[in-house]
Amino acid sequence: LLLGDSTGNFDIIKDLRMPRVFIAILVGANLAVAGVLLQSIIRNPLADPYITGISSGAGLVTVFLMVFMPQLTTLRPILGFIGGVLACIIVYIMSYKNGLSPIRIVLAGAAANALLGGLSSMIAISAGLGAANIQKWLMGSLATVNWSHVYLLVGYTIVGLIAACLLSKVCNVLALGNKNAKSLGFNVQIYMIIVSAVAVFLASISTAIAGMISFVGLVVPHICRLMIGSNHYYLIPCSAILGAILVLFADTMGRIVMSPYEIPVGIVTCIFGAPFFLILLRKSDLK
Template identity: 35%
Template sequence: MKARDSRKLLLLLLLTLLSALLGAGAGASFIDVPSALGEILSGRAESPDARILLYVRLPRVCASLLAGSALAVAGLLIQAVLSNPLASPNVIGVNAGAGFFAFLFMAVLPGSTGACALGAFLGALAATLIVYAVAAAAGAGKLTIILAGVAVSSIFTAGLNAVKTFSPETLYNGSTFLIGGFSGVSMADITPAWVCILLALLGCMLLPRQLDVLCLGEETARSLGQPVGVIRFAAIILSCVLAGCAVSFSGLIGFVGLIVPHITRRLFGQSHRWLLPGACLLGACLVTFSDLLSRLLFSPYEIPVGILLSLTGGPFFLFLILRRRRR
Protein backbone atom coordinates (compact mmCIF):
# COMPACT_ATOMS: atom_id res chain seq x y z
CA MET A 1 0.00 0.00 0.00
CA LYS A 2 2.79 2.43 0.90
CA ALA A 3 4.67 1.67 -2.32
CA ARG A 4 1.51 2.21 -4.39
CA ASP A 5 0.75 5.52 -2.65
CA SER A 6 4.36 6.61 -3.16
CA ARG A 7 4.04 5.90 -6.88
CA LYS A 8 0.83 7.94 -6.99
CA LEU A 9 2.56 10.86 -5.31
CA LEU A 10 5.44 10.61 -7.76
CA LEU A 11 2.99 10.60 -10.68
CA LEU A 12 1.24 13.69 -9.28
CA LEU A 13 4.62 15.40 -8.91
CA LEU A 14 5.47 14.65 -12.53
CA LEU A 15 2.06 15.91 -13.70
CA THR A 16 2.54 19.09 -11.68
CA LEU A 17 5.96 19.70 -13.22
CA LEU A 18 4.53 19.01 -16.68
CA SER A 19 1.68 21.46 -16.15
CA ALA A 20 4.18 24.09 -14.95
CA LEU A 21 6.38 23.53 -18.01
CA LEU A 22 3.41 23.76 -20.36
CA GLY A 23 2.14 26.84 -18.56
CA ALA A 24 5.51 28.53 -18.99
CA GLY A 25 5.78 27.72 -22.69
CA ALA A 26 2.23 27.98 -24.04
CA GLY A 27 -0.18 30.87 -24.36
CA ALA A 28 -1.02 33.56 -26.88
CA SER A 29 2.51 32.94 -28.19
CA PHE A 30 4.61 29.82 -27.75
CA ILE A 31 8.15 30.25 -26.50
CA ASP A 32 11.26 28.09 -26.32
CA VAL A 33 11.47 27.60 -22.55
CA PRO A 34 14.97 26.01 -22.30
CA SER A 35 16.53 28.72 -24.46
CA ALA A 36 14.72 31.55 -22.69
CA LEU A 37 15.55 30.09 -19.28
CA GLY A 38 19.21 29.84 -20.28
CA GLU A 39 19.20 33.55 -21.09
CA ILE A 40 17.62 34.41 -17.75
CA LEU A 41 20.11 32.32 -15.79
CA SER A 42 23.01 33.89 -17.66
CA GLY A 43 21.77 37.33 -16.58
CA ARG A 44 20.85 38.68 -20.02
CA ALA A 45 17.11 38.44 -20.67
CA GLU A 46 17.20 40.37 -23.96
CA SER A 47 15.10 38.30 -26.38
CA PRO A 48 11.30 38.62 -26.43
CA ASP A 49 10.94 34.99 -25.32
CA ALA A 50 13.16 35.54 -22.29
CA ARG A 51 11.29 38.69 -21.29
CA ILE A 52 7.89 37.00 -21.67
CA LEU A 53 9.08 34.07 -19.58
CA LEU A 54 10.64 36.26 -16.87
CA TYR A 55 7.96 38.92 -16.49
CA VAL A 56 4.75 37.14 -17.54
CA ARG A 57 4.86 33.35 -17.57
CA LEU A 58 7.05 32.53 -14.54
CA PRO A 59 5.08 34.76 -12.13
CA ARG A 60 1.84 33.31 -13.46
CA VAL A 61 2.97 29.71 -13.10
CA CYS A 62 4.35 30.32 -9.60
CA ALA A 63 1.10 32.02 -8.58
CA SER A 64 -1.07 29.18 -9.90
CA LEU A 65 1.08 26.52 -8.22
CA LEU A 66 0.98 28.34 -4.87
CA ALA A 67 -2.73 29.17 -5.02
CA GLY A 68 -3.72 25.65 -6.08
CA SER A 69 -1.75 23.91 -3.34
CA ALA A 70 -2.85 26.39 -0.66
CA LEU A 71 -6.57 26.28 -1.49
CA ALA A 72 -6.60 22.49 -1.83
CA VAL A 73 -4.92 21.86 1.53
CA ALA A 74 -7.11 24.52 3.18
CA GLY A 75 -10.20 22.70 1.94
CA LEU A 76 -8.86 19.36 3.14
CA LEU A 77 -8.20 20.75 6.62
CA ILE A 78 -11.66 22.31 6.91
CA GLN A 79 -13.39 19.13 5.76
CA ALA A 80 -11.39 17.10 8.29
CA VAL A 81 -12.10 19.50 11.17
CA LEU A 82 -15.81 19.84 10.43
CA SER A 83 -16.29 16.21 9.31
CA ASN A 84 -18.21 17.61 6.37
CA PRO A 85 -17.14 16.62 2.83
CA LEU A 86 -19.11 19.55 1.39
CA ALA A 87 -17.17 22.14 3.40
CA SER A 88 -14.63 24.53 1.88
CA PRO A 89 -12.93 27.84 2.86
CA ASN A 90 -15.96 29.91 1.88
CA VAL A 91 -18.09 27.97 4.39
CA ILE A 92 -16.33 29.62 7.33
CA GLY A 93 -16.41 33.07 5.74
CA VAL A 94 -12.85 33.26 4.39
CA ASN A 95 -13.88 34.37 0.89
CA ALA A 96 -16.47 36.86 2.11
CA GLY A 97 -14.04 38.42 4.60
CA ALA A 98 -11.31 38.61 2.00
CA GLY A 99 -13.64 40.22 -0.55
CA PHE A 100 -15.02 42.82 1.88
CA PHE A 101 -11.63 43.96 3.19
CA ALA A 102 -10.11 43.97 -0.30
CA PHE A 103 -12.81 46.33 -1.61
CA LEU A 104 -12.70 48.41 1.58
CA PHE A 105 -8.95 48.93 1.21
CA MET A 106 -9.38 49.83 -2.47
CA ALA A 107 -12.01 52.41 -1.52
CA VAL A 108 -9.99 53.91 1.34
CA LEU A 109 -6.60 53.72 -0.43
CA PRO A 110 -7.39 54.23 -4.13
CA GLY A 111 -4.43 53.61 -6.40
CA SER A 112 -2.31 52.16 -3.61
CA THR A 113 -0.15 49.24 -4.74
CA GLY A 114 -0.90 46.09 -2.79
CA ALA A 115 -4.01 47.47 -1.05
CA CYS A 116 -6.23 44.77 -2.52
CA ALA A 117 -3.85 41.93 -1.59
CA LEU A 118 -3.26 43.21 1.94
CA GLY A 119 -6.98 43.72 2.49
CA ALA A 120 -7.79 40.22 1.23
CA PHE A 121 -5.36 38.59 3.63
CA LEU A 122 -6.45 40.65 6.63
CA GLY A 123 -10.10 40.01 5.77
CA ALA A 124 -9.61 36.26 5.63
CA LEU A 125 -7.80 36.35 8.95
CA ALA A 126 -10.44 38.58 10.57
CA ALA A 127 -13.31 36.38 9.37
CA THR A 128 -11.68 33.24 10.72
CA LEU A 129 -10.89 34.77 14.11
CA ILE A 130 -14.44 36.12 14.46
CA VAL A 131 -15.96 32.76 13.56
CA TYR A 132 -13.77 30.91 16.00
CA ALA A 133 -14.32 33.46 18.78
CA VAL A 134 -18.09 33.13 18.40
CA ALA A 135 -17.86 29.35 18.24
CA ALA A 136 -15.61 29.23 21.31
CA ALA A 137 -18.02 31.41 23.29
CA ALA A 138 -20.96 29.20 22.30
CA GLY A 139 -19.08 25.89 22.54
CA ALA A 140 -16.76 25.16 19.63
CA GLY A 141 -18.63 22.30 18.05
CA LYS A 142 -18.61 21.50 14.36
CA LEU A 143 -22.16 22.73 13.75
CA THR A 144 -21.50 25.94 15.72
CA ILE A 145 -18.51 26.77 13.51
CA ILE A 146 -20.56 26.21 10.35
CA LEU A 147 -23.44 28.37 11.58
CA ALA A 148 -21.07 31.11 12.73
CA GLY A 149 -19.35 30.97 9.35
CA VAL A 150 -22.65 31.38 7.50
CA ALA A 151 -23.60 34.37 9.68
CA VAL A 152 -20.21 36.09 9.36
CA SER A 153 -20.17 35.41 5.62
CA SER A 154 -23.54 37.09 5.17
CA ILE A 155 -22.39 40.14 7.18
CA PHE A 156 -19.20 40.55 5.15
CA THR A 157 -21.10 40.02 1.89
CA ALA A 158 -23.48 42.81 2.87
CA GLY A 159 -20.48 45.01 3.67
CA LEU A 160 -18.93 44.21 0.28
CA ASN A 161 -22.12 45.20 -1.52
CA ALA A 162 -22.29 48.42 0.51
CA VAL A 163 -18.72 49.36 -0.49
CA LYS A 164 -19.55 48.68 -4.15
CA THR A 165 -22.66 50.86 -3.85
CA PHE A 166 -20.99 53.87 -2.22
CA SER A 167 -17.72 53.55 -4.13
CA PRO A 168 -18.58 52.26 -7.64
CA GLU A 169 -15.01 52.67 -8.94
CA THR A 170 -13.94 49.75 -6.74
CA LEU A 171 -16.19 47.45 -8.76
CA TYR A 172 -14.26 48.31 -11.90
CA ASN A 173 -10.90 47.96 -10.21
CA GLY A 174 -11.85 44.79 -8.34
CA SER A 175 -13.85 42.92 -10.95
CA THR A 176 -10.90 40.62 -11.68
CA PHE A 177 -10.50 39.93 -7.96
CA LEU A 178 -14.15 38.86 -7.64
CA ILE A 179 -13.85 36.43 -10.57
CA GLY A 180 -10.40 35.12 -9.72
CA GLY A 181 -7.45 34.77 -12.07
CA PHE A 182 -3.74 35.32 -12.63
CA SER A 183 -3.70 37.79 -15.49
CA GLY A 184 -1.16 40.50 -14.76
CA VAL A 185 0.20 38.90 -11.60
CA SER A 186 3.86 39.70 -10.86
CA MET A 187 6.48 38.29 -8.53
CA ALA A 188 5.98 41.34 -6.30
CA ASP A 189 2.34 40.32 -5.84
CA ILE A 190 3.22 36.88 -4.50
CA THR A 191 6.42 37.79 -2.63
CA PRO A 192 4.75 38.50 0.73
CA ALA A 193 2.44 35.49 0.41
CA TRP A 194 4.65 32.64 -0.75
CA VAL A 195 6.65 32.51 2.49
CA CYS A 196 3.48 32.26 4.58
CA ILE A 197 2.03 29.58 2.28
CA LEU A 198 5.15 27.42 2.42
CA LEU A 199 5.42 27.76 6.22
CA ALA A 200 1.73 26.90 6.63
CA LEU A 201 2.08 23.87 4.35
CA LEU A 202 5.02 22.67 6.44
CA GLY A 203 2.91 23.16 9.56
CA CYS A 204 0.12 21.08 8.04
CA MET A 205 2.51 18.21 7.38
CA LEU A 206 3.02 17.94 11.18
CA LEU A 207 -0.68 17.18 11.80
CA PRO A 208 -1.54 13.97 9.89
CA ARG A 209 -1.88 11.74 12.96
CA GLN A 210 -3.95 14.29 14.89
CA LEU A 211 -6.28 14.80 11.92
CA ASP A 212 -6.70 11.03 11.49
CA VAL A 213 -7.72 10.70 15.14
CA LEU A 214 -10.03 13.73 14.94
CA CYS A 215 -11.83 12.18 11.96
CA LEU A 216 -12.76 9.21 14.20
CA GLY A 217 -15.05 11.51 16.21
CA GLU A 218 -14.64 13.96 19.07
CA GLU A 219 -15.33 11.43 21.84
CA THR A 220 -12.87 8.92 20.41
CA ALA A 221 -10.23 11.62 19.96
CA ARG A 222 -10.64 12.77 23.57
CA SER A 223 -10.49 9.21 24.86
CA LEU A 224 -7.16 8.82 23.05
CA GLY A 225 -5.81 11.91 24.79
CA GLN A 226 -6.00 14.33 21.87
CA PRO A 227 -6.72 18.01 22.67
CA VAL A 228 -9.62 18.37 20.25
CA GLY A 229 -10.04 22.13 20.70
CA VAL A 230 -6.36 22.87 20.15
CA ILE A 231 -6.17 20.66 17.05
CA ARG A 232 -9.32 22.20 15.59
CA PHE A 233 -8.07 25.74 16.28
CA ALA A 234 -4.64 25.03 14.75
CA ALA A 235 -6.16 23.44 11.64
CA ILE A 236 -8.61 26.32 11.10
CA ILE A 237 -5.90 28.96 11.55
CA LEU A 238 -3.61 27.13 9.11
CA SER A 239 -6.43 26.84 6.59
CA CYS A 240 -7.13 30.56 7.02
CA VAL A 241 -3.48 31.49 6.40
CA LEU A 242 -3.37 29.27 3.30
CA ALA A 243 -6.65 30.49 1.83
CA GLY A 244 -6.06 34.14 2.78
CA CYS A 245 -2.60 34.25 1.24
CA ALA A 246 -3.82 32.52 -1.93
CA VAL A 247 -6.82 34.83 -2.28
CA SER A 248 -4.58 37.89 -1.80
CA PHE A 249 -3.02 37.44 -5.27
CA SER A 250 -5.42 35.09 -7.07
CA GLY A 251 -8.79 36.60 -6.21
CA LEU A 252 -11.86 34.64 -5.18
CA ILE A 253 -11.15 31.36 -6.97
CA GLY A 254 -13.74 28.83 -5.93
CA PHE A 255 -14.25 25.07 -5.77
CA VAL A 256 -10.55 24.09 -5.57
CA GLY A 257 -10.92 23.44 -1.84
CA LEU A 258 -13.99 21.32 -2.56
CA ILE A 259 -12.98 19.30 -5.62
CA VAL A 260 -9.38 18.38 -4.81
CA PRO A 261 -9.94 16.77 -1.35
CA HIS A 262 -12.58 14.43 -2.81
CA ILE A 263 -10.36 13.31 -5.67
CA THR A 264 -7.42 12.91 -3.30
CA ARG A 265 -9.45 10.64 -0.98
CA ARG A 266 -10.38 8.45 -3.95
CA LEU A 267 -6.67 8.12 -4.73
CA PHE A 268 -5.15 7.72 -1.26
CA GLY A 269 -7.90 6.64 1.13
CA GLN A 270 -8.35 8.32 4.52
CA SER A 271 -4.81 8.65 5.89
CA HIS A 272 -3.73 12.29 6.08
CA ARG A 273 -0.13 11.19 5.84
CA TRP A 274 -0.83 10.76 2.12
CA LEU A 275 -3.82 13.09 1.75
CA LEU A 276 -1.93 16.27 2.68
CA PRO A 277 0.93 15.99 0.14
CA GLY A 278 -1.48 14.49 -2.41
CA ALA A 279 -3.89 17.43 -2.12
CA CYS A 280 -0.98 19.87 -2.28
CA LEU A 281 0.29 18.44 -5.57
CA LEU A 282 -3.12 17.80 -7.12
CA GLY A 283 -4.33 21.32 -6.30
CA ALA A 284 -1.21 22.87 -7.82
CA CYS A 285 -1.57 20.72 -10.94
CA LEU A 286 -5.32 21.42 -11.34
CA VAL A 287 -5.07 25.21 -11.05
CA THR A 288 -1.96 25.47 -13.24
CA PHE A 289 -3.50 23.31 -15.95
CA SER A 290 -6.82 25.20 -15.70
CA ASP A 291 -4.94 28.49 -16.10
CA LEU A 292 -3.24 27.08 -19.18
CA LEU A 293 -6.62 26.08 -20.66
CA SER A 294 -8.03 29.52 -19.90
CA ARG A 295 -5.32 30.99 -22.14
CA LEU A 296 -5.58 28.45 -24.96
CA LEU A 297 -9.31 27.74 -25.36
CA PHE A 298 -10.15 31.13 -26.90
CA SER A 299 -6.66 32.28 -27.88
CA PRO A 300 -5.66 35.08 -28.43
CA TYR A 301 -8.35 35.98 -25.88
CA GLU A 302 -8.41 34.45 -22.44
CA ILE A 303 -11.05 33.86 -19.82
CA PRO A 304 -10.32 34.19 -16.08
CA VAL A 305 -9.43 30.85 -14.57
CA GLY A 306 -12.07 31.44 -11.87
CA ILE A 307 -14.81 31.12 -14.49
CA LEU A 308 -13.37 27.87 -15.82
CA LEU A 309 -13.07 26.37 -12.33
CA SER A 310 -16.62 27.44 -11.45
CA LEU A 311 -17.99 25.83 -14.62
CA THR A 312 -16.20 22.63 -13.59
CA GLY A 313 -16.85 22.83 -9.86
CA GLY A 314 -20.57 23.62 -10.01
CA PRO A 315 -21.61 20.32 -11.63
CA PHE A 316 -19.16 18.47 -9.39
CA PHE A 317 -20.78 19.98 -6.29
CA LEU A 318 -24.26 18.98 -7.52
CA PHE A 319 -22.96 15.47 -8.16
CA LEU A 320 -21.69 15.21 -4.58
CA ILE A 321 -25.03 16.39 -3.19
CA LEU A 322 -27.00 13.87 -5.26
CA ARG A 323 -24.63 11.03 -4.36
CA ARG A 324 -24.92 11.79 -0.65
CA ARG A 325 -28.72 11.92 -1.03
CA ARG A 326 -28.77 8.46 -2.65
CA ARG A 327 -26.61 7.08 0.18
Protein backbone atom coordinates (compact mmCIF):
# COMPACT_ATOMS: atom_id res chain seq x y z
CA LEU A 1 0.00 0.00 0.00
CA LEU A 2 2.77 2.42 0.89
CA LEU A 3 4.45 1.81 -2.46
CA GLY A 4 1.22 2.46 -4.35
CA ASP A 5 0.96 -1.06 -5.78
CA SER A 6 -2.63 -1.58 -4.60
CA THR A 7 -4.57 1.55 -5.41
CA GLY A 8 -7.91 -0.16 -4.90
CA ASN A 9 -6.97 -1.40 -1.44
CA PHE A 10 -5.61 2.00 -0.50
CA ASP A 11 -8.88 3.66 -1.52
CA ILE A 12 -10.84 1.16 0.57
CA ILE A 13 -8.70 1.91 3.61
CA LYS A 14 -8.76 5.68 3.05
CA ASP A 15 -12.44 6.10 2.21
CA LEU A 16 -14.10 3.27 4.17
CA ARG A 17 -11.88 1.98 6.95
CA MET A 18 -10.24 5.16 8.23
CA PRO A 19 -13.45 7.17 8.74
CA ARG A 20 -14.88 4.19 10.58
CA VAL A 21 -11.86 4.01 12.86
CA PHE A 22 -12.04 7.72 13.69
CA ILE A 23 -15.79 7.60 14.36
CA ALA A 24 -15.34 4.56 16.63
CA ILE A 25 -12.67 6.42 18.61
CA LEU A 26 -14.73 9.61 18.93
CA VAL A 27 -17.98 7.84 19.80
CA GLY A 28 -16.32 5.53 22.33
CA ALA A 29 -14.62 8.42 24.11
CA ASN A 30 -17.82 10.47 24.19
CA LEU A 31 -20.05 7.70 25.55
CA ALA A 32 -17.55 6.66 28.22
CA VAL A 33 -17.06 10.21 29.49
CA ALA A 34 -20.82 10.79 29.43
CA GLY A 35 -21.17 7.74 31.67
CA VAL A 36 -18.57 9.10 34.10
CA LEU A 37 -20.38 12.43 34.36
CA LEU A 38 -23.80 10.86 34.87
CA GLN A 39 -22.52 8.50 37.56
CA SER A 40 -20.86 11.38 39.41
CA ILE A 41 -23.96 13.58 39.62
CA ILE A 42 -26.53 10.85 40.21
CA ARG A 43 -24.14 8.86 42.42
CA ASN A 44 -25.58 5.77 40.83
CA PRO A 45 -23.25 3.02 39.53
CA LEU A 46 -25.92 1.98 37.01
CA ALA A 47 -26.18 5.37 35.29
CA ASP A 48 -25.29 5.44 31.61
CA PRO A 49 -26.56 7.36 28.55
CA TYR A 50 -28.52 4.37 27.27
CA ILE A 51 -30.07 3.31 30.58
CA THR A 52 -31.14 6.86 31.43
CA GLY A 53 -32.93 7.19 28.08
CA ILE A 54 -30.65 9.89 26.65
CA SER A 55 -29.58 7.79 23.67
CA SER A 56 -33.19 6.87 22.88
CA GLY A 57 -34.25 10.51 22.86
CA ALA A 58 -31.41 11.49 20.55
CA GLY A 59 -32.10 8.43 18.41
CA LEU A 60 -35.77 9.30 17.98
CA VAL A 61 -35.00 12.81 16.76
CA THR A 62 -32.27 11.53 14.43
CA VAL A 63 -34.55 8.89 12.90
CA PHE A 64 -37.18 11.55 12.29
CA LEU A 65 -34.58 13.66 10.48
CA MET A 66 -33.31 10.69 8.46
CA VAL A 67 -36.81 9.85 7.23
CA PHE A 68 -38.44 13.24 6.76
CA MET A 69 -35.57 15.73 6.54
CA PRO A 70 -32.52 13.87 5.17
CA GLN A 71 -31.04 17.12 3.86
CA LEU A 72 -30.42 18.33 7.44
CA THR A 73 -27.46 16.01 8.02
CA THR A 74 -25.28 18.72 9.53
CA LEU A 75 -27.95 19.53 12.13
CA ARG A 76 -28.28 15.98 13.43
CA PRO A 77 -25.91 16.40 16.41
CA ILE A 78 -27.56 19.61 17.65
CA LEU A 79 -31.13 18.40 17.15
CA GLY A 80 -30.16 15.04 18.63
CA PHE A 81 -28.86 16.93 21.66
CA ILE A 82 -32.27 18.55 22.08
CA GLY A 83 -33.89 15.11 21.95
CA GLY A 84 -31.45 13.79 24.53
CA VAL A 85 -32.15 16.70 26.87
CA LEU A 86 -35.90 16.15 26.67
CA ALA A 87 -35.52 12.41 27.31
CA CYS A 88 -33.22 13.06 30.28
CA ILE A 89 -35.69 15.52 31.79
CA ILE A 90 -38.55 13.05 31.39
CA VAL A 91 -36.61 10.24 33.06
CA TYR A 92 -35.52 12.46 35.95
CA ILE A 93 -39.08 13.67 36.52
CA MET A 94 -40.47 10.12 36.37
CA SER A 95 -37.88 8.80 38.82
CA TYR A 96 -37.86 11.68 41.31
CA LYS A 97 -39.62 11.10 44.62
CA ASN A 98 -37.92 12.53 47.69
CA GLY A 99 -34.68 12.35 45.76
CA LEU A 100 -33.32 10.25 42.91
CA SER A 101 -33.44 6.52 43.58
CA PRO A 102 -31.12 4.24 41.58
CA ILE A 103 -33.82 1.64 40.99
CA ARG A 104 -36.35 4.28 39.92
CA ILE A 105 -33.87 5.73 37.44
CA VAL A 106 -33.29 2.27 35.97
CA LEU A 107 -37.03 1.58 35.73
CA ALA A 108 -37.85 5.03 34.33
CA GLY A 109 -35.01 4.70 31.83
CA ALA A 110 -36.26 1.27 30.75
CA ALA A 111 -39.75 2.70 30.24
CA ALA A 112 -38.37 5.66 28.27
CA ASN A 113 -36.22 3.36 26.13
CA ALA A 114 -39.22 1.15 25.32
CA LEU A 115 -41.45 4.10 24.44
CA LEU A 116 -38.91 6.10 22.45
CA GLY A 117 -37.51 2.99 20.79
CA GLY A 118 -41.00 1.97 19.69
CA LEU A 119 -41.64 5.43 18.26
CA SER A 120 -38.31 5.30 16.43
CA SER A 121 -39.21 1.94 14.88
CA MET A 122 -42.62 3.23 13.81
CA ILE A 123 -41.01 6.19 12.07
CA ALA A 124 -38.39 3.92 10.48
CA ILE A 125 -41.11 1.69 8.99
CA SER A 126 -42.50 4.69 7.15
CA ALA A 127 -39.18 4.96 5.30
CA GLY A 128 -40.22 2.06 3.05
CA LEU A 129 -37.21 0.49 1.38
CA GLY A 130 -34.85 2.38 3.68
CA ALA A 131 -36.40 0.96 6.86
CA ALA A 132 -33.91 -1.90 7.13
CA ASN A 133 -30.93 0.44 6.98
CA ILE A 134 -32.44 2.74 9.60
CA GLN A 135 -33.18 -0.20 11.91
CA LYS A 136 -29.60 -1.36 11.53
CA TRP A 137 -28.39 2.15 12.35
CA LEU A 138 -30.59 2.17 15.47
CA MET A 139 -28.73 -0.91 16.71
CA GLY A 140 -25.52 1.08 16.62
CA SER A 141 -23.74 0.78 13.30
CA LEU A 142 -20.68 2.42 11.76
CA ALA A 143 -21.19 0.80 8.36
CA THR A 144 -22.23 3.95 6.53
CA VAL A 145 -19.98 6.58 8.10
CA ASN A 146 -17.63 8.62 5.92
CA TRP A 147 -15.25 11.54 6.22
CA SER A 148 -18.09 14.07 6.35
CA HIS A 149 -19.30 12.41 9.56
CA VAL A 150 -15.78 12.61 10.99
CA TYR A 151 -15.50 16.32 10.20
CA LEU A 152 -18.94 16.90 11.70
CA LEU A 153 -18.32 14.98 14.92
CA VAL A 154 -14.73 15.90 15.73
CA GLY A 155 -15.43 19.56 16.49
CA TYR A 156 -18.33 18.79 18.81
CA THR A 157 -16.26 16.08 20.49
CA ILE A 158 -13.35 18.40 21.21
CA VAL A 159 -15.67 20.96 22.78
CA GLY A 160 -17.51 18.34 24.85
CA LEU A 161 -14.40 16.56 26.13
CA ILE A 162 -12.66 19.82 27.04
CA ALA A 163 -15.77 20.88 28.97
CA ALA A 164 -15.83 17.52 30.75
CA CYS A 165 -12.17 17.82 31.76
CA LEU A 166 -12.75 21.33 33.07
CA LEU A 167 -15.56 19.93 35.24
CA SER A 168 -13.38 17.24 36.84
CA LYS A 169 -13.02 19.16 40.12
CA VAL A 170 -16.77 19.81 40.19
CA CYS A 171 -17.46 16.10 39.68
CA ASN A 172 -15.13 15.22 42.56
CA VAL A 173 -17.08 17.53 44.85
CA LEU A 174 -20.53 16.42 43.65
CA ALA A 175 -19.54 12.80 44.17
CA LEU A 176 -19.19 13.55 47.89
CA GLY A 177 -22.93 14.16 48.21
CA ASN A 178 -25.17 17.22 48.21
CA LYS A 179 -24.60 18.14 51.86
CA ASN A 180 -20.82 18.00 51.63
CA ALA A 181 -20.85 19.92 48.34
CA LYS A 182 -23.02 22.66 49.82
CA SER A 183 -20.75 22.92 52.86
CA LEU A 184 -17.88 23.66 50.46
CA GLY A 185 -19.82 26.53 48.93
CA PHE A 186 -20.96 24.78 45.76
CA ASN A 187 -24.28 25.64 44.14
CA VAL A 188 -25.22 22.00 43.71
CA GLN A 189 -28.25 22.46 41.46
CA ILE A 190 -26.46 24.73 39.00
CA TYR A 191 -23.44 22.47 38.72
CA MET A 192 -25.60 19.36 38.36
CA ILE A 193 -27.41 21.00 35.45
CA ILE A 194 -24.10 21.96 33.81
CA VAL A 195 -22.57 18.50 34.22
CA SER A 196 -25.79 16.87 33.01
CA ALA A 197 -25.83 19.12 29.94
CA VAL A 198 -22.27 18.13 29.02
CA ALA A 199 -23.06 14.43 29.52
CA VAL A 200 -26.21 14.66 27.39
CA PHE A 201 -24.30 16.62 24.74
CA LEU A 202 -21.54 13.99 24.44
CA ALA A 203 -24.00 11.09 24.33
CA SER A 204 -26.41 12.76 21.91
CA ILE A 205 -23.88 13.85 19.29
CA SER A 206 -22.51 10.30 19.25
CA THR A 207 -25.95 8.73 18.93
CA ALA A 208 -26.82 11.10 16.09
CA ILE A 209 -23.90 9.73 14.07
CA ALA A 210 -23.51 6.10 15.15
CA GLY A 211 -26.91 5.07 16.52
CA MET A 212 -27.60 3.69 19.98
CA ILE A 213 -24.48 1.96 21.32
CA SER A 214 -25.22 0.75 24.82
CA PHE A 215 -23.21 -0.17 27.93
CA VAL A 216 -20.01 1.71 26.98
CA GLY A 217 -20.84 4.47 29.45
CA LEU A 218 -21.63 1.87 32.10
CA VAL A 219 -18.73 -0.55 31.78
CA VAL A 220 -15.78 1.72 31.03
CA PRO A 221 -15.99 4.05 34.08
CA HIS A 222 -16.06 1.08 36.45
CA ILE A 223 -13.05 -0.53 34.82
CA CYS A 224 -11.14 2.77 35.01
CA ARG A 225 -12.04 3.19 38.70
CA LEU A 226 -10.53 -0.21 39.39
CA MET A 227 -7.39 0.87 37.53
CA ILE A 228 -6.79 4.44 38.76
CA GLY A 229 -9.34 5.27 41.45
CA SER A 230 -12.21 7.76 41.56
CA ASN A 231 -10.40 11.08 41.04
CA HIS A 232 -12.19 12.57 38.03
CA TYR A 233 -9.09 14.51 37.04
CA TYR A 234 -7.66 11.16 35.90
CA LEU A 235 -10.90 9.20 35.53
CA ILE A 236 -12.29 11.32 32.68
CA PRO A 237 -9.28 11.07 30.32
CA CYS A 238 -8.75 7.41 31.22
CA SER A 239 -12.39 6.63 30.40
CA ALA A 240 -12.13 8.51 27.11
CA ILE A 241 -9.12 6.42 26.06
CA LEU A 242 -10.56 3.09 27.19
CA GLY A 243 -13.98 3.90 25.69
CA ALA A 244 -12.37 4.64 22.34
CA ILE A 245 -10.46 1.35 22.47
CA LEU A 246 -13.58 -0.61 23.47
CA VAL A 247 -15.79 0.68 20.64
CA LEU A 248 -12.99 0.28 18.10
CA PHE A 249 -12.46 -3.30 19.28
CA ALA A 250 -16.21 -4.04 19.24
CA ASP A 251 -16.57 -2.68 15.71
CA THR A 252 -13.61 -4.73 14.51
CA MET A 253 -15.01 -7.88 16.10
CA GLY A 254 -18.40 -7.21 14.52
CA ARG A 255 -16.79 -7.08 11.09
CA ILE A 256 -14.64 -10.20 11.32
CA VAL A 257 -16.54 -12.70 13.51
CA MET A 258 -19.22 -13.50 10.91
CA SER A 259 -17.48 -12.21 7.78
CA PRO A 260 -18.70 -11.47 5.11
CA TYR A 261 -21.72 -10.55 7.26
CA GLU A 262 -21.43 -7.73 9.76
CA ILE A 263 -22.68 -7.46 13.33
CA PRO A 264 -23.56 -3.86 14.33
CA VAL A 265 -21.21 -2.52 16.97
CA GLY A 266 -24.15 -1.85 19.31
CA ILE A 267 -25.01 -5.55 19.38
CA VAL A 268 -21.41 -6.46 20.21
CA THR A 269 -21.32 -4.02 23.13
CA CYS A 270 -24.65 -5.43 24.34
CA ILE A 271 -23.25 -8.96 24.35
CA PHE A 272 -20.29 -7.91 26.47
CA GLY A 273 -22.03 -5.23 28.52
CA ALA A 274 -25.25 -6.96 29.58
CA PRO A 275 -23.54 -9.51 31.90
CA PHE A 276 -21.52 -6.69 33.46
CA PHE A 277 -24.74 -4.74 34.03
CA LEU A 278 -26.37 -7.72 35.77
CA ILE A 279 -23.35 -8.12 38.05
CA LEU A 280 -23.56 -4.44 39.03
CA LEU A 281 -27.30 -4.74 39.54
CA ARG A 282 -26.86 -7.60 42.00
CA LYS A 283 -24.04 -5.90 43.88
CA SER A 284 -25.63 -2.45 44.11
CA ASP A 285 -27.62 -1.33 47.12
CA LEU A 286 -30.88 -0.34 45.43
CA LYS A 287 -32.94 0.33 48.52
